[in-house]
Amino acid sequence: MSSTPLINPSPLETGLRAAFAARSQTSEAQAAAFERFQKHGFPNRRVEGWKWSDFNAALRRLQPANDRAGAVAIAPSDFAGLNPIEIRIVDGRIIVPGNDAVEGIEYGIIDPVGASPHMDDHAIAALNVAMTRKALGIRVLQGVELVRPVLIRHINSGSTPVFSQTLARAEEESRLTIIESFEGAGAYYSTLFHLGVREGAQVERYLLQNAGAEMITHAFCGVMMSRSAKFKQTSLSTGGALCRHETHMLYPSDGSESRIASASLLSDERHSDFTTIVGHQGEECTTRQLHKGVVRDRGRNIFQGKFLVERTAQKTDAKMTANALLLSDMAEANHKPELEIYADDVECAHGSTSGALDDDALFYLRQRGLDEHCARALLIEAFVGEVIDGIPDDGVRNIFGARVNQWLEAV
Amino acid sequence: MLKIEDLHVAVDGAEILKGLTLEVPAGEVHAIMGPNGSGKSTLSHTIAGRDAYEVLSGGVTLDGDNLLALDPNERAAKGLFLSFQHPIEIPGVQTMNFIRTAMNAQRKARSEEEISAADFLKSIRAKAKLVGLNDAKIKRPFNVGFSGGEKKRMEMLQLVMFEPRFAIMDETDSGLDIDALKMVGDVVNELRDPSRGFLVITHYQRLLDYIKPDAVHVLADGRIVKSGGPELAAELERSGYDQFIEAA
Numbered sequence: 001m002s003s004t005p006l007i008n009p010s011p012l013e014t015g016l017r018a019a020f021a022a023r024s025q026t027s028e029a030q031a032a033a034f035e036r037f038q039k040h041g042f043p044n045r046r047v048e049g050w051k052w053s054d055f056n057a058a059l060r061r062l063q064p065a066n067d068r069a070g071a072v073a074i075a076p077s078d079f080a081g082l083n084p085i086e087i088r089i090v091d092g093r094i095i096v097p098g099n100d101a102v103e104g105i106e107y108g109i110i111d112p113v114g115a116s117p118h119m120d121d122h123a124i125a126a127l128n129v130a131m132t133r134k135a136l137g138i139r140v141l142q143g144v145e146l147v148r149p150v151l152i153r154h155i156n157s158g159s160t161p162v163f164s165q166t167l168a169r170a171e172e173e174s175r176l177t178i179i180e181s182f183e184g185a186g187a188y189y190s191t192l193f194h195l196g197v198r199e200g201a202q203v204e205r206y207l208l209q210n211a212g213a214e215m216i217t218h219a220f221c222g223v224m225m226s227r228s229a230k231f232k233q234t235s236l237s238t239g240g241a242l243c244r245h246e247t248h249m250l251y252p253s254d255g256s257e258s259r260i261a262s263a264s265l266l267s268d269e270r271h272s273d274f275t276t277i278v279g280h281q282g283e284e285c286t287t288r289q290l291h292k293g294v295v296r297d298r299g300r301n302i303f304q305g306k307f308l309v310e311r312t313a314q315k316t317d318a319k320m321t322a323n324a325l326l327l328s329d330m331a332e333a334n335h336k337p338e339l340e341i342y343a344d345d346v347e348c349a350h351g352s353t354s355g356a357l358d359d360d361a362l363f364y365l366r367q368r369g370l371d372e373h374c375a376r377a378l379l380i381e382a383f384v385g386e387v388i389d390g391i392p393d394d395g396v397r398n399i400f401g402a403r404v405n406q407w408l409e410a411v
Numbered sequence: 412m413l414k415i416e417d418l419h420v421a422v423d424g425a426e427i428l429k430g431l432t433l434e435v436p437a438g439e440v441h442a443i444m445g446p447n448g449s450g451k452s453t454l455s456h457t458i459a460g461r462d463a464y465e466v467l468s469g470g471v472t473l474d475g476d477n478l479l480a481l482d483p484n485e486r487a488a489k490g491l492f493l494s495f496q497h498p499i500e501i502p503g504v505q506t507m508n509f510i511r512t513a514m515n516a517q518r519k520a521r522s523e524e525e526i527s528a529a530d531f532l533k534s535i536r537a538k539a540k541l542v543g544l545n546d547a548k549i550k551r552p553f554n555v556g557f558s559g560g561e562k563k564r565m566e567m568l569q570l571v572m573f574e575p576r577f578a579i580m581d582e583t584d585s586g587l588d589i590d591a592l593k594m595v596g597d598v599v600n601e602l603r604d605p606s607r608g609f610l611v612i613t614h615y616q617r618l619l620d621y622i623k624p625d626a627v628h629v630l631a632d633g634r635i636v637k638s639g640g641p642e643l644a645a646e647l648e649r650s651g652y653d654q655f656i657e658a659a
């Protein structure tokens with residue numbers, strides 16, 4: 001069926017090819033997507049945008065395996081106290097609550113996407129489109145201000161690559177809070193999230209990456225913003241063997257607003273990559289992006305942010321800041337903030353810093369009575385604070401704050 | 412109370428303190444005066460335990476305890492307080508939260524009970540008023556956007572909150588107007604106590620108009636070159652430090 005051969009395929013790529021060929025119900029779109037994947041294979045460090053996150057090399061170390069994931073005991077979520085509508089994606093299997101009808105929202109298992117904006121040439125996203133059988137669908141109805149958050153728990157185990165998709169839409173003038181938590185420890189997990197924020201709608205998305213150290217994760221999120229739509233995303237990641245969260249935003253209409261904040265807390269050899277592209281097309285759109293990375297041991301923090309401001313996007317107001325705090329000599333931060341501007345009447349800025357803890361501040365705190373661990377923890381917490389304090393939802397802010405403190409205690 | 416004996420300290424390999432000896436008995440306020448660069452802040456940082464300051468020889472004890480063997484926070488728990496010449500800003504750290512955390516850390520180290528949130532709030536509100544900081548100022552991130560004078564007031568707020576047994580005030584007076592100077596004088600005079608000592612570092616006499624020191628020492632080129640009573644401060648004001656620099 002597929003004609004394009006992979007060049008020097010890895011065992012995983014060969015295994016995926018066999019698995020795809022053996023599948024009975026694949027759509028034309030999926031076949032085309034697999035073709036696109038095969039054309040490139042998993043991206044390696046020579047591919048633009050993947051220099052610091054070489055999925056090809058990391059996945060070459062994985063062996064294809066067919067062991068089905070074991071039934072894992074699933075503990076209550078950290079977010080349980082927020083009374084969420086809890087949906088689980090356990091090793092790719094979508095489990096929606098059965099008799100938990102909530103007014104104003106529809107959710108269920110639907111057909112996956114055939115393609116998506118931003119996805120051309122994205123081999124990992126293409127592979128996801130080819131491999132995913134069913135998707136989670138979520139729709140908040142027009143004008144509904146959903147009080148309960150939707151919680152999606154991505155729970156993985158076992159050594160088989162896992163794929164999932166979520167297609168969500170907040171209809172006109174609606175409000176949706178969506179929380180995604182990445183848990184457990186698997187081998188490779190790829191997830192696609194497509195979100196439409198319709199005219200005047202507001203979506204808050206929270207992402208807590210909390211999976212095991214050995215895990216390779218790729219999470220792709222595409223957001224399509226309508227006129228006057230608002231989107232606020234806050235992510236907190238403790239990384240993994242290789243862990244990349246991509247957010248691709250598009251503002252085709254006027255007056256959209258986003259706040260995109262992320263923080264990574266990395267120890268041991270954990271790797272976290274936040275990559276974002278915001279495409280400004282409509283007029284008077286506003287983007288605020290903030291990233292904070294705290295890296296110790298041999299952790300690696302990657303931040304790539306790009307604001308594309310097209311000729312039509314007059315009066316764009318977009319600012320990007322990325323700061324890294326390096327707590328050891330071997331800790332690494334690689335930041336690439338980019339502005340690509342074709343409109344003339346815009347206000348855009350970006351800044352990036354990285355450095356160690358401030359000795360003067362440490363000594364000051366210690367003179368006041370804090371021991372070294374306490375003083376360092378206070379300064380690190382303060383550094384990450386800008387991301388956490390900006391979380392509009394009280395409940396989520398507390399949970400994210402607690403996660404930061406838990407990480408600090410362990411280091 | 413505080414005893415410094417033949418202290419030699421190097422920074423970046425250069426010897427800055429070259430045999431400094433000084434004793435401040437309990438209940439007394441001593442002033443150290445000296446020209447810029449004579450080693451005053453080196454002395455205050457060394458006593459407080461900053462590790463960039465390498466003690467080559469000599470000793471520092473507080474009530475007989477060897478301070479040099481302790482971490483900075485252990486020295487603080489023993490009751491040592493340094494009012495910094497250049498207080499820093501700490502973005503993201505809430506002032507009240509920080510001061511309470513620090514107070515409780517000290518109390519814990521001394522096996523004392525923690526201060527309750529309510530008692531703390533009452534106390535810091537009253538004391539902030541005393542040093543001329545309004546409520547809004549103590550609810551902000553620590554010192555962020557504060558003027559030089561406000562930062563010094565924040566140092567004084569911590570002095571009255573911690574009620575240390577021994578306080579070093581490193582040029583607290585520089586950059587302060589008359590009202591603020593008077594406040595600093597009031598705070599110190601209020602805290603003067605037979606069991607408490609102060610080392611007031613300055614190079615102007617004017618603060619000493621408000622805080623009458625028991626003794627004045629002149630520091631030049633890393634040594635105490637002259638000691639005397641309060642009249643020494645007035646003499647320095649008249650004739651300057653040059654005589655000592657040449658002597659040193």
Ligand SMILES: Nc1ncnc2c1ncn2[C@@H]1O[C@H](COP(=O)(O)OP(=O)(O)O)[C@@H](O)[C@H]1O
Nearest residue numbers: 422423427446447448449450451452453454463
């Ligand atoms: N951290 C430091 N690094 C390098 N040199 C220093 C440092 N601190 C002080 N010095 C040097 O030590 C000498 C004394 O400085 P300092 O103690 O700050 O003097 P004072 O407080 O009396 O003005 C000066 O020559 C200064 O340049």
Ligand SMILES: [Mg+2]
Nearest residue numbers: 451452496582
């Ligand atoms: Mg000084």
